[in-house]
Structures are given as C-alpha cells and as structure tokens.
Amino acid sequence: MAAQKLRFMYSGIRVRDLDRSLAFYSGLGFRVHKRGQMEHGGIWVHLKLPGQPHRLELNYYAPGNPHYEPVRKGTEFDHFGFRVSDVQAWADRAEKAGGKIVLRIVETHENLAYVEDPDGVWIEFFGPPARKRRKPA
Amino acid sequence: MAAQKLRFMYSGIRVRDLDRSLAFYSGLGFRVHKRGQMEHGGIWVHLKLPGQPHRLELNYYAPGNPHYEPVRKGTEFDHFGFRVSDVQAWADRAEKAGGKIVLRIVETHENLAYVEDPDGVWIEFFGPPARKRRKPA
Numbered sequence: 001m002a003a004q005k006l007r008f009m010y011s012g013i014r015v016r017d018l019d020r021s022l023a024f025y026s027g028l029g030f031r032v033h034k035r036g037q038m039e040h041g042g043i044w045v046h047l048k049l050p051g052q053p054h055r056l057e058l059n060y061y062a063p064g065n066p067h068y069e070p071v072r073k074g075t076e077f078d079h080f081g082f083r084v085s086d087v088q089a090w091a092d093r094a095e096k097a098g099g100k101i102v103l104r105i106v107e108t109h110e111n112l113a114y115v116e117d118p119d120g121v122w123i124e125f126f127g128p129p130a131r132k133r134r135k136p137a
Numbered sequence: 138m139a140a141q142k143l144r145f146m147y148s149g150i151r152v153r154d155l156d157r158s159l160a161f162y163s164g165l166g167f168r169v170h171k172r173g174q175m176e177h178g179g180i181w182v183h184l185k186l187p188g189q190p191h192r193l194e195l196n197y198y199a200p201g202n203p204h205y206e207p208v209r210k211g212t213e214f215d216h217f218g219f220r221v222s223d224v225q226a227w228a229d230r231a232e233k234a235g236g237k238i239v240l241r242i243v244e245t246h247e248n249l250a251y252v253e254d255p256d257g258v259w260i261e262f263f264g265p266p267a268r269k270r271r272k273p274a
Contacts, residue, residue, distance in 0.1 A: 005221065005222055006165060006166050006186060006219050006220075006221055006227065007186075007189065007219060007220040007221070008186050008189055008191055008193070008217070008219055009218045009219060009220045010217070010218040011148040011217055011218075012214075012215035012216050012217070012218060012261075013213060013214055013215055014212055014213060014214070014215045028143060029143050049143060049144075049145050052144070052145055052190075053189075053190070053191070054145055054190070054191035055218075056145070057215070057218065059215045069212045070212070071212060071213070072209075072210075072211050072212045073209070073211050073213065074209050074210050074211015074212065074213065074214065075151055075206045075207070075208060075209045075211065076150060076151060076208070076210065076211065076214060076256055076257055076258050077149075077150055077151070077211065077213060077214030077258070078149035078150055078151045078194070078196045079149050080145070080147070080148055080149070081146045081147040081148075081149060081192075081194065082143050082144060082145055082146060083143075083144040083146045084142065084143055084144070085142055090143065119213055120213055121213050121214070124149075
C-alpha cells in the first residue's frame with residue numbers, strides 16, 4: 001500500500017448560478033484558484049481565501065446535464081464555519097454580497113450569525129462580542 | 138470596522154449516530170480535536186487530520202431536539218475532496234471503516250473513487266493512477 005497521506009483539500013457545494021455564487025464568495029474575500037470542466041460538461045471552480053489551504057469548490061451542472069438536479073434542501077450538510085473578528089460586520093458584508101441573514105445570536109462570550117448563501121447553503125460567522133468603544137474623553 | 142480576517146475553519150455535516158461517524162472518520166485518520174454541547178442539547182465534534190488546519194465538524198441532534206430533522210438527501214452540498222496517493226487503497230479503507238463505495242473511475246491521468254459516509258455524505262478520493270509494479274526479475 002502506498003504512503004498513506006490523506007489531504008482534506010476541498011468542500012464542494014452545488015450552485016445554480018455560477019456568476020451569482022462567484023460574486024457572493026468574492027464578496028467574502030475568496031479568490032478563484034483553479035477552474036475546469038468535467039467530461040459531462042459540468043463546471044467546477046476552486047476558491048481560496050488568501051493564505052489558507054482549504055478550498056471551497058463550486059460545482060455547476062446546467063439543466064440537461066446528467067448530474068443536474070432541481071434544488072432540494074437536504075439535511076446531510078449542516079454549515080460552513082468562519083471565525084471572524086467582527087461578526088456583525090461580516091454578516092452585513094455577506095448580505096450586501098447577495099446572502100440572506102437568517103439568525104443573529106449575541107452572547108456574552110461569543111457572537112454568532114448565520115447567513116444563507118445564494119443557494120441556501122448555511123454559513124456561520126463566529127467571533128468575540130464587539131468591544132465597546134470608549135467614549136471620547 | 139475591525140480587521141477583516143476571515144478564517145475558513147470547518148465544514149459541518151449532520152450525523153445520525155455519532156459513534157458510527159466517529160468510527161468512520163477515525164478510520165480515515167481524523168482525530169477528535171474538540172467537542173462540545175450546544176445550549177439546546179445538540180453535540181458537535183471537531184475532527185482534524187494531523188497537520189491540517191481545516192476541521193470536519195460532526196453535528197448530532199437527537200430526535201426531539203429542536204434542530205432534529207429526519208434524513209433528507211439534498212442537493213446543495215456536493216462532496217468533500219481528498220487528495221490521496223493511492224485511490225483504490227483509500228476507497229477500500231473507507232469501505233472497511235463503514236462507508237459504501239459508489240463509484241470508481243480509472244482514467245489515464247487520474248483515478249477517482251466516490252464513497253458515501255455512513256450518513257450518505259459523498260467523499261471523493263482522487264490521485265494519480267496506481268503505478269504498475271515491476272515484475273520481479
């Protein structure tokens with residue numbers, strides 16, 4: 001058996017409108033790392049955040065493609081988690097990029113926000129509660 | 138706005154039997170990094186492959202939990218991708234760990250294998266075609 005190295009390289013989702021999804025994830029800071037076409041015509045795009053190895057894969061299957069399926073919300077996937085310094089700011093930014101804020105949770109030790117991407121994929125932003133600004137003297 | 142650092146920390150799935158999923162992903166080399174309980178009783182476990190930052194999150198919601206949902210195969214998630222040195226060996230290993238091999242593709246430039254984890258989450262192993270063994274002289 002060859003050397004047993006397993007590299008957790010990407011997490012792949014399906015998108016219904018590639019441009020829309022690229023606009024959304026670009027708005028979060030992802031950049032296109034690589035893209036290609038599958039033999040049956042499907043398109044994949046690998047996105048990366050600068051300096052981070054794990055990729056987000058967008059898969060697009062046009063209607064008529066053998067892998068095309070209508071949108072159906074499942075329960076096997078839960079969400080992607082992003083640690084951020086300012087949860088509120090990132091939720092707002094994601095909304096401006098085309099997402100939908102579905103839940104904001106403010107706790108004493110942590111803030112959370114859940115945003116749906118344009119295809120309904122849940123994204124969690126979590127981070128420290130916003131520091132209170134000092135009043136000017 | 139605070140410094141805009143976004144860290145793609147984990148990809149989270151839902152599991153129906155935590156022990157079964159832990160056995161499966163341990164069989165692939167993942168190790169438990171951290172675990173905790175949510176306020177509503179759900180359990181999360183973060184798994185990591187040694188030396189790799191991106192975590193796989195397992196979320197377990199018992200029947201009766203407000204987040205519990207029956208298994209429903211969706212189309213928003215596609216699959217996790219793992220680069221390996223020996224695709225066949227990893228597919229077999231995943232099967233022994235409790236997965237189900239659903240597809241093997243042998244191409245001249247790359248081998249692929251798709252395995253369903255115990256909850257039906259698709260995993261892709263991809264890597265170079267197995268080198269032919271030299272016949273003993």
